[in-house]
Amino acid sequence: MSIDKIWVLAEVADGKTVTASLELISHATTLAGTVEAVAFGDATAAVAATLGEYGATKVHDVGDLGGALPGVPVASAIAAAVASGAGPDAILFPATYDGRDVAGRLSAKIDRPVLTNVVGLAEDGGALVTQHAIFGGTQIASARFTGEGPGLFVVRAKSFPAESRGGGPAEVVAAPAPDAGSTNAARIVARHVEERTGPKLDEADVVVSGGRGLGEKDQYAMIEELAALLHGAPGASRAIVDAGWVPYAYQVGQTGKTVKPTVYLACGISGATQHLVGMKNAKNIVAINKDQDAPIFTVADLGIVGDVHKVVPKLIEALKTRG
Amino acid sequence: MNVVVCVKQIPDPAAPPALDPGTNNLSRTGKLILDESDSYGVEMALQLVDAAGSGEVTLVSMAPNGETSGLRTALAMGAARAILVSDDALSGSDALGTAKVLAAAIKRAEPDLVLAATESSDGYTGTTPVQIAELLGLPSVTFAKKVEVTGDSVSVERQTEAGYDEVQCPLPAVVTVTAGVVEPRYPSFKGIMAAKSKPVDTLTVADLGIDAGQVGAAGARQEITGVSAAEERGSGEIVVDEGDAHERIIQFLEQLKVL
Ligand SMILES: Cc1cc2nc3c(=O)[nH]c(=O)nc-3n(C[C@H](O)[C@H](O)[C@H](O)COP(=O)(O)OP(=O)(O)OC[C@H]3O[C@@H](n4cnc5c(N)ncnc54)[C@H](O)[C@@H]3O)c2cc1C
Ligand SMILES: Nc1ncnc2c1ncn2[C@@H]1O[C@H](COP(=O)(O)O)[C@@H](O)[C@H]1O
Numbered sequence: 001m002s003i004d005k006i007w008v009l010a011e012v013a014d015g016k017t018v019t020a021s022l023e024l025i026s027h028a029t030t031l032a033g034t035v036e037a038v039a040f041g042d043a044t045a046a047v048a049a050t051l052g053e054y055g056a057t058k059v060h061d062v063g064d065l066g067g068a069l070p071g072v073p074v075a076s077a078i079a080a081a082v083a084s085g086a087g088p089d090a091i092l093f094p095a096t097y098d099g100r101d102v103a104g105r106l107s108a109k110i111d112r113p114v115l116t117n118v119v120g121l122a123e124d125g126g127a128l129v130t131q132h133a134i135f136g137g138t139q140i141a142s143a144r145f146t147g148e149g150p151g152l153f154v155v156r157a158k159s160f161p162a163e164s165r166g167g168g169p170a171e172v173v174a175a176p177a178p179d180a181g182s183t184n185a186a187r188i189v190a191r192h193v194e195e196r197t198g199p200k201l202d203e204a205d206v207v208v209s210g211g212r213g214l215g216e217k218d219q220y221a222m223i224e225e226l227a228a229l230l231h232g233a234p235g236a237s238r239a240i241v242d243a244g245w246v247p248y249a250y251q252v253g254q255t256g257k258t259v260k261p262t263v264y265l266a267c268g269i270s271g272a273t274q275h276l277v278g279m280k281n282a283k284n285i286v287a288i289n290k291d292q293d294a295p296i297f298t299v300a301d302l303g304i305v306g307d308v309h310k311v312v313p314k315l316i317e318a319l320k321t322r323g
Numbered sequence: 324m325n326v327v328v329c330v331k332q333i334p335d336p337a338a339p340p341a342l343d344p345g346t347n348n349l350s351r352t353g354k355l356i357l358d359e360s361d362s363y364g365v366e367m368a369l370q371l372v373d374a375a376g377s378g379e380v381t382l383v384s385m386a387p388n389g390e391t392s393g394l395r396t397a398l399a400m401g402a403a404r405a406i407l408v409s410d411d412a413l414s415g416s417d418a419l420g421t422a423k424v425l426a427a428a429i430k431r432a433e434p435d436l437v438l439a440a441t442e443s444s445d446g447y448t449g450t451t452p453v454q455i456a457e458l459l460g461l462p463s464v465t466f467a468k469k470v471e472v473t474g475d476s477v478s479v480e481r482q483t484e485a486g487y488d489e490v491q492c493p494l495p496a497v498v499t500v501t502a503g504v505v506e507p508r509y510p511s512f513k514g515i516m517a518a519k520s521k522p523v524d525t526l527t528v529a530d531l532g533i534d535a536g537q538v539g540a541a542g543a544r545q546e547i548t549g550v551s552a553a554e555e556r557g558s559g560e561i562v563v564d565e566g567d568a569h570e571r572i573i574q575f576l577e578q579l580k581v582l
Binding site for chain 1: 487
């Protein structure tokens with residue numbers, strides 16, 4: 001057995017391929033001779049050049065979904081290719097809302113299991129071996145598939161760098177979804193965009209996150225102000241997302257985003273294992289917490305034992321006077 | 324309206340987790356509790372049945388050793404009954420195997436709506452509910468942050484990267500809910516007493532007509548090949564704030580050339 005061909009689900013948002021998909025395409029070129037993308041929506045032709053540049057030679061275009069959620073139609077299109085014998089040895093999905101749906105649907109359609117929360121993927125003896133961060137990232141488990149059929153992998157963002165491979169534009173081939181009947185009945189009837197300014201949380205060089213130690217929702221404003229002064233992005237612990245202080249898109253951790261900024265500043269966050277797993281690979285970590293025994297200090301390069309309501313406003317003032 | 328809620332019973336997340344040294348699977352010995360992630364689905368189901376004015380909430384769970392303590396918690400919250408699938412043959416199931424078992428059990432309840440969590444606290448593969456939907460031939464909407472049923476369709480606010488989408492879907496359907504969608508109620512004393520006599524159907528793999536070779540370790544087509552310690556990240560300097568800690572932070576950021 002060897003890995004000849006890998007497909008990667010290429011998600012497109014605002015006319016651009018999401019970074020998590022580009023990470024997978026460029027990494028896949030180190031594992032297989034042929035890397036191809038699967039895309040859906042109406043912008044595939046526009047991203048073919050980017051997909052090619054990162055290493056995909058072909059893009060299987062499922063086309064416009066007519067408002068359907070992607071899970072069913074995209075999985076149906078891939079399943080049809082697998083059934084025809086034209087399928088790959090492995091399919092990589094970014095761990096996004098839609099990526100997980102497509103992988104789950106496809107898994108049941110072709111009766112193959114999925115490995116999720118993958119943070120590392122390498123070839124060993126002709127098979128792909130995954131890595132998974134478990135127990136808050138203190139241990140790494142390796143896993144692999146047994147049996148026949150393509151391997152399905154859902155990979156967390158930031159597991160690999162997105163590197164240009166200098167390829168020419170990918171060839172676009174139509175891969176329309178076969179009719180999936182009533183299972184494909186969920187329809188998007190309206191989209192709501194919550195405005196955020198500044199860099200994206202998972203791409204920012206500086207991330208300033210707030211937690212329950214802020215005390216109340218209004219206090220989150222100082223996290224946003226500090227993030228803006230440092231040209232970074234504001235983030236959050238799950239505690240304050242669940243409390244409704246900030247939207248889910250701000251959440252860092254096991255069930256939120258993985259971030260690897262140059263500096264991660266944790267303000268009033270205890271450092272639960274599920275939070276640490278999303279940020280402990282930041283290059284530098286600064287933590288402000290009034291409890292000197294808070295677990296966040298075990299990963300902090302600079303730990304400040306103090307009150308966020310005192311330290312953060314002074315930090316903001318000092319940064320403002322620097323201009 | 325009849326709602327099925329998938330509830331996972333898991334080892335207490337507050338207790339230190341362990342792997343079974345023989346199989347490298349998560350160790351699930353000892354008392355299990357209701358996964359907090361599923362308490363949102365239970366609460367949501369109770370509210371939806373309440374709003375519909377008729378019907379009941381049925382819990383479906385797969386767990387070892389006939390475990391019911393987590394189910395009792397959800398019954399105490401107000402669910403009417405439970406279906407528990409428990410069988411030694413299920414030990415070592417992967418998510419797809421689990422989905423096959425749960426799908427077969429859910430079918431018996433003939434629900435109008437199936438709720439599950441977006442991901443469990445212990446396995447967090449997040450694929451089981453969508454696999455269940457596909458096996459049952461039902462549409463699904465994941466990452467719901469608001470759920471409403473009108474007539475024979477469900478409208479969902481689905482979390483997206485940029486905000487949320489409004490999604491419409493005919494029933495029956497599978498919907499997964501994120502934490503924080505509703506505030507799970509605490510079981511009342513009356514609820515706890517009532518839960519003791521609520522029906523729990525315990526089924527085996529054979530009862531469901533599933534081939535034992537399809538599920539459990541026998542049916543799992545993935546294996547853990549090893550576990551090793553991750554690179555440790557040492558802690559650095561700790562400063563107790565005397566009113567000037569912000570200056571130390573600025574110095575640190577300057578060293579990193581972030582300022
Ligand atoms: C399945 C599962 C998945 C999860 N996924 C995530 C995830 O993705 N991301 C995540 O973040 N969490 C996640 N969690 C939750 C996690 O376990 C913690 O509950 C959460 O991270 C705690 O958030 P927190 O640190 O803001 O709050 P707390 O744990 O309450 O900590 C607040 C901290 O603030 C400090 N503090 C209080 N007042 C002040 C002050 N005035 N100045 C300075 N410090 C102060 C306290 O000392 C304390 O350390 C998950 C949990 C489960 C079970
Ligand atoms: N053994 C189980 N019993 C009941 N429900 C389950 C089980 N496993 C998974 N689920 C449901 O599927 C959701 C996602 O699980 P997972 O795929 O493990 O992340 C859980 O939160 C439950 O709602």
